[in-house]
Amino acid sequence: MKGYEVRFEPDLPRRQAVGRIWQGVALLAILMGIAVLLTLLVRVFLDGLPYLRPQLFTEFPSRFPDKAGLRSALQGSIWLMVLTALLSFPLGVGAGIYLEEFAPKNAITRFIEINIANLAGVPSIIYGLLGLGLFVRGLGLGRSLLAGVLTMTLVILPVIIVSTRESLRAVPASIREAALALGASRWEMVRDHVLVYSMGGILTGMILALSRAIGETAPLITIGALTYIAFDPRGPLDIFTVLPIQIFNWVSMPQEAFHRLAAAGIVILLAVLLSMNALAIWLRNRLQKRW
């Protein structure tokens, strides 16, 4: 019975010293992450500095780095973001409302839920293959903005559904009961009470989902979003390019100057993302109700 022969050795100072050392190591792990983040931001900014000038916004892509700009990519990103928002907001919020407020607790509901959880983990490039097979070829949309919008909508839907459900869940049951007690139907209760109170959370989730959409590159490359676009897109059936694809294109060039252009593009992309995140935080603080 060897196990019982263990003697109790408190030796507290040593054990506490060991604990403190490990605690320091754990803190170091986080600080390493932060250090990488700061290095990345500073490097990108310094690399891109020479190309952060007005031409970056007004010029089309070019073979000559000094004449190249992000004009078509910026327009493409704006088009993509607006149209994706218009399509994914009703779909995602509607699905979230159904699952949280209407769905019966049965096998079908469970199946839909597991499905969404799984879709959130599907690599985005697989959505690109879906878009290529279904929208580009199947529906014959070609390499159009619309095909990109549809693909990107499917990519971010799970994110919107999950955040919508969380926001709805945060509204206390008493609000629902009060509305139902006064004779409201289920939909009236959701529309006039629950949705009103949870709109802050829903919009926050929506903005975060869109900020993922504008940084997403792989699915759009797969559906064949072109990189060399030297005209302003006029509508959803035009071919298009977006910021991250233009950045990828420039990074892939061997010349140093294009790398610096890419860095300048990244600065713009990160600036857009950070301001969207700031907007989301501001919205959350302003609209979200505490119970």
Place this chain on the structure above:
Amino acid sequence: MQALPSRLSLLRRRRAEERAVKAVLLLFAMVSTLTTLGIIYVLFQETALFFREVSFAQFFLDTRWTPLFLSQRFGIWPLVNGTVLVAALAMVVALPLGLLAAIFMSEFASEKVRRILKPFLEILAGIPTVVYGYFALTFITPLLRSIFPQTQVFNAASAAIAMGFMILPTVASLSEDALYAVPRSLREAAYALGATRWEVATQVVVPAALSGIAAAFILAVSRAVGETMIVAIAAGQQPKLTLNPLESIETMTAYIVQVSLGDTPHQSLAYMTIFAVGMMLFLMTLGMNVASYMLTQRYREVYE
């Protein structure tokens, strides 16, 4: 007396409206199911066409992958090798750092410190992958080359390191949730027996949260396997069987990007390969996601 029929019709209208709204919302919820079906359908259809031309044996037994060359070979293993190599190296960075970060956040950090550190991790998680790719190619690779001069310009290690830091916040935040779910009473019992804070964290809380942490780890691996832009930029386009991280390799995702960028004609064999590779990728990540989901369900049941 006259109000009665109109009120009845109002009720009927409301009920009809209610049903219509519910039906529309259900339809929206079904979009996700249709998406899954769509993915399976598209991948399956093109993969079936692919396997009409290329045999299973060739796909799984050949050791070379050269569908874009004149002498076409279709052995998937070099791509799987590249994918697994990068993912494994990324995990060497992300798992220990992520778990340590989670332990610190959940067990040691004061509320104030948490509020300062957390946003940094959230920003780290929100940076687009194409940016990490740039960082890997223009910063990590030169750094590696100054330490190991034999490092190739495109190499697995550089992409893996960038990927590791990209995934670190995911591991940290999911593990932290698992640690946080361990009830207070367990910690207090251990303190009462004379354990130090670090001992409580590592010998009581982490084991109690193990299935949640395992779920986080599996999800991290799945993300690494499916990650595309970092490897497309920094890891190269040379599918080969190697374990040397300083060499240029190609992952499954990078191959899909490579073909998508070229002018591969529709219906050609090379076009079909990206769906076959995509199918392989989908099945690998699906397996891991399901495993992770089942583990999370299990650890939730224990303490609720």
